Amino acid sequence: MTSRSGRPAGGGAWGTMLAVQALLIANSLLVLLPMFFMVLSSFKTTREIFQRPFGFPARWTWQNYTGVWEAAHFGIYFRNSLAVTVAAMALLLVTGTLAAYALARFPFRGNDLIYLYFLTGIMVPIRLAIIPLFILMRDLRLLDTHWSLILVYAASGLPSAIFILAGFFRAVPRELDNAARIDGAGELGILVRVMLPLVRPALAIVTIYNIIPIWNDFFFPLVFIHQDRLKTLPLGLTVFFGEFATNWALLFAGLTLAAAPVVGLYVVMSQQFIKGLTAGAVKG
Amino acid sequence: MRPSTWAGARPSPGPRRLSYRLSRALWVAACLAPALLLFTVVVAYPILSAMAYSLFRWDGIIRGGFAGLANFRRLFGQYPYSARMLTAFWHNVWTFVLTMVIQNGLGLLFAALLAGRTWGAGAYRAIFFMPVTLSLVIVGFLWQLFLNPVWGIVNKGLALIGLARLTLPWLGDAHTALVSIVLVNAWRWVGFPTIVFLAGMQAVPDEYLEAARLDGAGSGAIFRRVLLPLIAPQVNIIVILTFIGAFNWFELPYVMQGVTGEPNHATDVLGLLFYRSAFGAVDTGNPDVGLGSAIAVVMFALVLAFSSIGAVYLRRREIEA
Numbered sequence: 001m002t003s004r005s006g007r008p009a010g011g012g013a014w015g016t017m018l019a020v021q022a023l024l025i026a027n028s029l030l031v032l033l034p035m036f037f038m039v040l041s042s043f044k045t046t047r048e049i050f051q052r053p054f055g056f057p058a059r060w061t062w063q064n065y066t067g068v069w070e071a072a073h074f075g076i077y078f079r080n081s082l083a084v085t086v087a088a089m090a091l092l093l094v095t096g097t098l099a100a101y102a103l104a105r106f107p108f109r110g111n112d113l114i115y116l117y118f119l120t121g122i123m124v125p126i127r128l129a130i131i132p133l134f135i136l137m138r139d140l141r142l143l144d145t146h147w148s149l150i151l152v153y154a155a156s157g158l159p160s161a162i163f164i165l166a167g168f169f170r171a172v173p174r175e176l177d178n179a180a181r182i183d184g185a186g187e188l189g190i191l192v193r194v195m196l197p198l199v200r201p202a203l204a205i206v207t208i209y210n211i212i213p214i215w216n217d218f219f220f221p222l223v224f225i226h227q228d229r230l231k232t233l234p235l236g237l238t239v240f241f242g243e244f245a246t247n248w249a250l251l252f253a254g255l256t257l258a259a260a261p262v263v264g265l266y267v268v269m270s271q272q273f274i275k276g277l278t279a280g281a282v283k284g
Numbered sequence: 285m286r287p288s289t290w291a292g293a294r295p296s297p298g299p300r301r302l303s304y305r306l307s308r309a310l311w312v313a314a315c316l317a318p319a320l321l322l323f324t325v326v327v328a329y330p331i332l333s334a335m336a337y338s339l340f341r342w343d344g345i346i347r348g349g350f351a352g353l354a355n356f357r358r359l360f361g362q363y364p365y366s367a368r369m370l371t372a373f374w375h376n377v378w379t380f381v382l383t384m385v386i387q388n389g390l391g392l393l394f395a396a397l398l399a400g401r402t403w404g405a406g407a408y409r410a411i412f413f414m415p416v417t418l419s420l421v422i423v424g425f426l427w428q429l430f431l432n433p434v435w436g437i438v439n440k441g442l443a444l445i446g447l448a449r450l451t452l453p454w455l456g457d458a459h460t461a462l463v464s465i466v467l468v469n470a471w472r473w474v475g476f477p478t479i480v481f482l483a484g485m486q487a488v489p490d491e492y493l494e495a496a497r498l499d500g501a502g503s504g505a506i507f508r509r510v511l512l513p514l515i516a517p518q519v520n521i522i523v524i525l526t527f528i529g530a531f532n533w534f535e536l537p538y539v540m541q542g543v544t545g546e547p548n549h550a551t552d553v554l555g556l557l558f559y560r561s562a563f564g565a566v567d568t569g570n571p572d573v574g575l576g577s578a579i580a581v582v583m584f585a586l587v588l589a590f591s592s593i594g595a596v597y598l599r600r601r602e603i604e605a
Contacts, residue, residue: 020397024404027394028411030471035414037437038426053437054444091322099319102312114316121327123591125532128580131562131573132333133326135345155326158319187311216419218535223563234421238539241425248429255426262417270410273417274479281476281521282483 038259041252049248064253071250072243074257076229077236084146084232085215088153092210093203095154096161101191103162104169105177115166121159126152127219134223148224149232153217157210160280164209168202169195208276215262233258335584338577345573355578365575369582371549372557379466379553380530387470388522391477396507398478399485409482413475420472424539427468431455455540458550465536465551473529477522484515517598524594528587534559554583 041049042064044057068074103115126133137148172195180190196203221235228239237258244250266273275282338355341348359365394412398405415423430436433453442450454464488511496506512519534555537545543560545552561576 017403020402021404024394024397024402024408027390027474028408031411031415031475034426034430034471037430050435053435053440095319095322098315102315106308106312108309108312114320117328118319118323121323123528123587124327124331125528125584125587126327126331127532127534128558128584129327129330129334130559131337131345131576131580132330134562136325136330138345151322151326155322158323158327162319187308212417216421218419218421218539234419237419237421237425248435251425251429255422259418259422262419263414266414266417270413274409274413277413277416278476278479278483281480281518281525 038252039256042256044249046247046249064249067250068253068257072240072254077231077233080230081215081233084149085211088150088214089207089211091150091154092157092161096158097165100162100165101169104166118159118162126156130223137224143224144226149220152220153214161206164206165202168199172198205276205279208273209279212277334577334580338581342573344571355574359575359578368557372552372554375462375553376531379533380527382466383526383530387474388477388526390474392481394478395481395485398482412478415472416475420535421539423472424536428540431464456547458547461547461550465540469536480518480522481515484518485511488514520594520598524591527590531583531586
């Protein structure tokens with residue numbers, strides 16, 4: 001056994017292995033048990049949650065879920081989150097791909113400068129600009145619309161998207177698009193039919209890197225959105241918690257419902273999630 | 285990035301070439317224009333304005349005259365702003381330190397445990413990383429219920445295993461509130477440093493570890509003298525990201541402890557102070573855009589200074605390596 005962690009091989013290997021497994025299992029429980037109790041509690045009554053917090057429900061009931069769905073506009077919040085996330089991702093992918101392609105494959109004066117201009121945005125925490133953004137959205141009459149969120153998410157995703165995509169575009173061999181050009185293909189056709197299929201992995205990374213933070217974002221809706229019917233899921237959840245503070249059964253059902261889509265997707269494609277979300281910090 | 289490998293390698297001038305160059309220039313401009321417009325209007329311009337705003341007087345969100353450094357003087361020298369600022373600042377520092385030790389320390393440990401041919405490593409990796417995908421609003425509310433002093437499962441569980449002495453009002457007591465939400469934050473994030481460190485360790489060639497072992501180094505020595513220096517770039521990135529995260533901390537304190545950082549400002553951080561100044565003032569209830577902008581400038585400077593130092597250090601290490 002080659003042990004990269006520098007643990008001794010051979011000798012007391014069994015003891016070490018057991019200790020390692022014990023630690024790993026302990027932390028797995030620490031992660032999974034809270035989720036388990038969240039789901040379990042969502043099938044109980046509030047009285048049961050208080051009296052037998054670790055026990056199974058006497059009668060499994062979907063009542064909390066129907067209650068949440070009816071009482072708390074969850075359907076609307078969910079639709080809003082979906083609409084904002086999809087629109088922001090579409091805008092980010094289209095503008096980011098076009099810009100990265102132009103910067104990576106066409107020489108012109110100022111190319112490096114524009115690339116650097118985009119890249120300066122990579123470390124800047126955009127939420128520190130919330131006051132000017134608030135005033136900007138007010139002036140554009142976009143306050144209290146989904147467009148305020150879509151524009152901010154797409155724009156603040158551009159630096160990392162251009163960085164990742166430009167790297168992939170540069171790696172595509174010159175001969176491919178030149179051959180298409182000699183065959184008389186238009187520039188847009190070359191980009192869509194020749195280049196895009198080759199940078200699909202980069203598009204996937206950019207998507208996951210942005211889609212989870214956008215879906216989960218709470219700060220910008222908190223500032224921009226006031227009408228209840230326009231609120232996204234994280235913001236709607238705060239409304240819901242304020243309204244039903246003492247009805248724990250309902251609260252747990254709401255939390256479970258809110259967590260379900262992302263956790264469900266994660267279970268299906270955890271490798272892509274891990275790769276995409278650590279893209280900024282892990283090379284390759 | 286050699287120019288000769290780029291598109292249409294320098295065509296000779298001529299009438300047909302000229303129209304080709306023109307159409308290519310138009311194409312490039314059309315590709316760049318949407319992103320440039322979006323980035324300039326929604327990122328670059330607001331960031332620069334945020335700096336400028338701190339130098340003006342404000343009445344609500346209507347800009348008044350030039351104020352020089354008056355907002356900064358208020359922030360650093362006038363009660364209650366200076367006191368709030370200092371309290372919040374130290375809470376951010378404390379959050380950074382605790383997160384470094386607890387969350388990133390555990391991340392390093394888990395990465396070391398998962399490296400090599402540990403049984404079930406893939407499954408553990410996926411489990412540890414799962415909370416990273418959860419919304420902080422969900423995480424905050426979930427743990428708020430769990431940490432409830434009377435009905436929460438944390439205290440009920442402690443009582444169950446005979447630790448009734450430890451059943452504290454975690455979020456309500458000024459001594460434990462900040463540490464509690466730092467721990468909740470670590471619960472959500474620990475998978476992230478784990479994966480980053482793990483990727484670094486897996487890139488270390490087996491021969492290095494083998495050679496050290498043949499030289500008679502113990503496992504502790506191998507970890508400290510061989511593995512740790514080789515994953516220095518990953519450590520560096522995690523330190524920078526942790527710093528940025530700690531000094532922009534907002535969601536968890538807001539969701540769990542309210543906009544003033546209950547109890548009695550025990551969990552107040554710069555992010556909350558900034559939000560209160562910008563949208564509903566520190567103590568009076570009115571927005572104070574000048575003060576808020578000054579806080580934003582301070583936060584921005586802190587993050588920029590720290591990440592620049594980190595980036596320079598990182599580059600030097602990479603050159604040495």
